[in-house]
Amino acid sequence: MPEEQEIILKIENLSRTYTQGKIPVHALRCACISVRKGELLAIMGPSGSGKSTLLALVGTLEKASGGTAVLDGTDLTKVPEKLLPRVRREKIGFVFQHYNLIPTLSALENVELAMRFSGVPKKERKQRAKVLLEELGLGERLDHKPTELSGGEQQRVSIARALANNPALILADEPTGEVDSKTRDSIIRIFKELSTKGQTIIVVTHDPEVAKECTRVLRITDGMIKD
Amino acid sequence: MLDLIIRNITNRKVRSALTICGIALGIFAVIVMGAMSENFHQTFERSMSVTSDKIRVFAESGVFGGGLTDNKVSDVLRVAGVKDAYGLLMTTFDEDKMGMTGKQILGVPPEKSSVALYPVELKAGRYLNPGDSYHVVVGNNIKREYELQVGSKFEIHDKYFTVVGILDYTGSIFDNAVIIPLKTAQDLYNVGDSVSYIFAVPDERVDAEMLSKRIELSVKGTSTLSPGELEVQARQSFMIFSVITISSGLLAAIIGGLCVMNTMLMSVAERTREFGILKAMGAETRDILLLTLGEASCMGLFGGVLGILVGVGSVFIMNTWLAKTRIVLFLITPRLLVIAMLFALLIGALSGLYPAYRASKMSPMEALKHA
Ligand SMILES: Nc1ncnc2c1ncn2[C@@H]1O[C@H](COP(=O)(O)OP(=O)(O)OP(=O)(O)O)[C@@H](O)[C@H]1O
Ligand SMILES: [Mg+2]
Numbered sequence: 001m002p003e004e005q006e007i008i009l010k011i012e013n014l015s016r017t018y019t020q021g022k023i024p025v026h027a028l029r030c031a032c033i034s035v036r037k038g039e040l041l042a043i044m045g046p047s048g049s050g051k052s053t054l055l056a057l058v059g060t061l062e063k064a065s066g067g068t069a070v071l072d073g074t075d076l077t078k079v080p081e082k083l084l085p086r087v088r089r090e091k092i093g094f095v096f097q098h099y100n101l102i103p104t105l106s107a108l109e110n111v112e113l114a115m116r117f118s119g120v121p122k123k124e125r126k127q128r129a130k131v132l133l134e135e136l137g138l139g140e141r142l143d144h145k146p147t148e149l150s151g152g153e154q155q156r157v158s159i160a161r162a163l164a165n166n167p168a169l170i171l172a173d174e175p176t177g178e179v180d181s182k183t184r185d186s187i188i189r190i191f192k193e194l195s196t197k198g199q200t201i202i203v204v205t206h207d208p209e210v211a212k213e214c215t216r217v218l219r220i221t222d223g224m225i226k227d
Numbered sequence: 228m229l230d231l232i233i234r235n236i237t238n239r240k241v242r243s244a245l246t247i248c249g250i251a252l253g254i255f256a257v258i259v260m261g262a263m264s265e266n267f268h269q270t271f272e273r274s275m276s277v278t279s280d281k282i283r284v285f286a287e288s289g290v291f292g293g294g295l296t297d298n299k300v301s302d303v304l305r306v307a308g309v310k311d312a313y314g315l316l317m318t319t320f321d322e323d324k325m326g327m328t329g330k331q332i333l334g335v336p337p338e339k340s341s342v343a344l345y346p347v348e349l350k351a352g353r354y355l356n357p358g359d360s361y362h363v364v365v366g367n368n369i370k371r372e373y374e375l376q377v378g379s380k381f382e383i384h385d386k387y388f389t390v391v392g393i394l395d396y397t398g399s400i401f402d403n404a405v406i407i408p409l410k411t412a413q414d415l416y417n418v419g420d421s422v423s424y425i426f427a428v429p430d431e432r433v434d435a436e437m438l439s440k441r442i443e444l445s446v447k448g449t450s451t452l453s454p455g456e457l458e459v460q461a462r463q464s465f466m467i468f469s470v471i472t473i474s475s476g477l478l479a480a481i482i483g484g485l486c487v488m489n490t491m492l493m494s495v496a497e498r499t500r501e502f503g504i505l506k507a508m509g510a511e512t513r514d515i516l517l518l519t520l521g522e523a524s525c526m527g528l529f530g531g532v533l534g535i536l537v538g539v540g541s542v543f544i545m546n547t548w549l550a551k552t553r554i555v556l557f558l559i560t561p562r563l564l565v566i567a568m569l570f571a572l573l574i575g576a577l578s579g580l581y582p583a584y585r586a587s588k589m590s591p592m593e594a595l596k597h598a
Contacts, residue, residue: 061507061592089509100504100595104238105231114508116228161508 008168008200009035009058013067014077015223016053027053029223030067035169040195041202042211045220051204054225055171058202059092060084072168089118093162095172099154101146107133107157108142114164125164132160136190152183159190163199170194170201176210188213228514232521236529239494243526246490250530250571251537253476253483257567258538259557260476264469266558271465273399275458280345282439283452284312284425294448297409297420302446308433309442313339314422316412320383320405330369330403332383334412334422340364342428344394347401352377352392360411364392368402383407384415425449480574483530488578491523495582502586503594512587519583520576527575531568538567 016028028050035041045051056062058069060076069076072091079087093114094100101110111129120128133142136156146154155175162170172191176184188210191201195215203214211217218225236243284303286295295314303312316334335343337355344354344364355364363381365373370393375381379390383405394401413420427442429435439453452460495502502515542557549556 056592059507061595062590085506085509085511087509088507094507096595100500100507102501102504104234113505117505117509117511117514165509 005036005038007034008037008072009033010070011035011058011067012069014054014057014064014069015066016050016057016062017065026223028057028225031220031223031225033218033225033227035200035202037200038195038198039200039216040191040214041200042214042217043202043204043220043225044206044208044211044217045225049220050223050225051220052173053223054220055173055202055204058169059094059171060087085117089114089165091168093165093167093170095155095158095162095170095175097174097177099146099151099158101154101157101161103146106143106145107138107149107153107160110146110157111160111164114161118165129160129164132163133157136160150183151179152186155179155183155187156190159187163194168200170199172201172203174204174206176205176207181209184210228517228521232518232525235494235518235522236525242490242494246486246526247530247533249486250480250483250527250574251534253480253574254531254534254567254571255538255541256479257473257476257570258535258559258563259542260472261563261567262538262542262557262559264472265560265563266556267465267468269398269558269560270400271461273397274401275461276346276399280428280435280454282427282429282435282442282454283457284427284442284446284449285423285452287448287450295422295425297422299446299449300422300425303425303427303442303449306427306438306442306445308430308438309427310430310433311339311342311428312425313343314409314425315343316409316416316418316421317423318412318416329400331400331405332412333404333406334409335406336410337362337408340406343426344401344406347397347399348395350393350395352390354392355406355408359391359408361386361388362391362408363388364394364406365390366394366402366404366406367396369405370394381405386415427451477570480570484574484578487523487526487530487575488581490526491519491579491582492585494522495519495586498586499589499594499597502589503591503597506589506591507595515587516583519586520579523579523582524572524575527571527573530575531571534571535564535567539564 011031011033014028014031015026018025018027031054043051043054057064058071058076060079064077067077074087074091076087102113105113108126108129111132112125115125115128130142133139136159138153138156138160141149141153149157176187179187184207191203192213195201203210205211218227288294297314300312300314303309313336318332320330320332335355337359338357340355350367355362365375365381369375373381375390375393377390377393381388381390388407396402409422429438436453436455439451443449443451505515539559542559546555546557
């Protein structure tokens with residue numbers, strides 16, 4: 001299926017060098033990847049190999065040292081600082097290992113928050129947040145605070161949040177890193193379903209069980225990754 | 228956004244409450260000190276307006292030097308441009324030896340009493356008339372303190388006086404004045420024909436400043452204080468008083484502001500990761516600033532409202548308590564309330580500025596890695 005689809009993300013020679021004191025750390029060296037729409041791409045590699053760095057660059061959370069990353073027609077490395085929040089809102093959804101929900105807000109409000117920044121009217125965003133959470137089986141948990149939810153439930157809330165603005169790309173950094181195998185399976189199932197509906201997802205994982213379910217697996221070592 | 232701000236404040240109840248109390252305490256000080264200054268200011272302005280038309284003439288050697296007697300009055304009257312002149316004997320009320328409460332006995336020639344008191348109006352009775360001796364016109368505070376009416380007896384220096392007139396409340400020094408005939412006052416205090424001042428009323432269309440100089444030159448042994456000079460003198464001492472009271476209030480409020488800054492820095496540091504999340508979700512720098520500045524300003528607002536409520540309450544209680552002793556010390560004015568409120572907001576916002584800047588400048592990835 002992916003072959004017929006257009007390429008939604010094209011990474012070329014993307015690199016990132018940190019300078020730790022005087023010693024340069026090449027966290028990412030000339031990554032070249034093309035991702036098609038609807039792909040569920042797994043990225044695997046040892047700890048410290050640059051997986052999170054790759055996601056941070058594609059997610060515009062950090063500046064690249066070189067190369068390009070064109071997402072949905074926009075070269076992310078050329079977007080001026082001021083317009084980055086807008087790109088994040090409109091094109092990218094994040095799912096983190098530690099869920100990263102806002103502890104003072106309920107499940108519903110956490111999902112809503114993503115749409116608040118994009119100026120969706122209150123009624124509409126409430127409605128959409130509710131629908132998303134219900135689709136992920138959290139219809140009974142709308143008003144629960146993160147501390148009142150299990151890890152799996154929190155991760156589903158954060159997936160709903162990532163989906164809120166209909167992003168071109170979802171970036172998930174070890175989304176199953178902290179949950180048991182049953183919850184892991186349900187998260188994979190959600191991702192697969194989203195992917196068949198045309199949602200592009202990149203998943204960083206250490207878990208072969210997760211990788212096995214993905215449409216493609218790429219390996220990264222020492223900051224080097226190629227298609 | 229407001230709901231998020233409120234939620235952040237209520238989520239850290241004790242800390243927010245302490246911060247708000249810090250601001251409230253500062254604003255409380257601003258209100259109390261400001262009310263004192265406002266009261267002083269009002270008395271000052273009103274006293275100025277009731278005495279501003281007259282030139283004070285006193286002995287060259289000063290008010291307490293003596294040497295100014297009744298016969299100088301006719302000299303002053305002879306100066307061209309003087310419409311009216313009268314001597315006035317001023318002493319503090321016997322009961323009040325130290326002069327602390329500002330009660331004063333004013334001996335004025337009976338026939339000039341209405342001129343001397345102008346523009347203060349009578350609330351009841353009449354001014355002094357020629358031929359009056361042991362008769363008295365009292366200011367409004369004196370009337371209230373001694374529960375006097377026209378016809379009541381009033382004791383001064385072991386002599387009984389009959390109250391013939393009661394003055395309207397003015398908010399000026401006249402509220403604490405006891406006005407008796409000059410001759411009676413001179414006898415009562417055994418001062419012969421001395422007077423404390425001579426007041427000269429300038430003709431209309433005569434420049435008071437010029438006339439003041441002319442009197443000084445033509446009447447030997449006198450110096451004068453024109454309304455303008457008096458105002459300048461009084462305004463200086465008033466300024467010093469205001470600066471002292473207001474700056475002590477402001478100091479307290481600034482301490483309240485540091486309190487907010489500390490809380491905000493703490494809460495921003497604690498929420499580093501949260502700001503990272505918000506940024507990853509596409510929050511604009513503007514949103515982050517709004518959240519943090521809004522939180523600080525809200526605490527300023529709550530602290531301000533609380534401080535004003537407590538301040539106004541205490542001023543009210545103190546004034547009621549002091550009413551018995553007839554001293555009015557505090558005056559709450561609308562402008563004082565507005566200033567206090569604006570100041571509270573300003574302090575909140577200003578002390579939120581740096582923490583907000585810190586929060587907005589954080590790199591999202593760094594913030595997300597923060598534990
Ligand atoms: N802010 C930074 N400053 C300096 N070096 C950094 C910084 N962030 C990451 N690195 C380095 O870059 C390399 C890649 O880090 P990265 O976080 O991308 O690894 P990772 O593959 O996600 O590892 P893990 O599986 O443990 O999460 C590491 O060697 C790391 O020490
Ligand atoms: Mg990582």
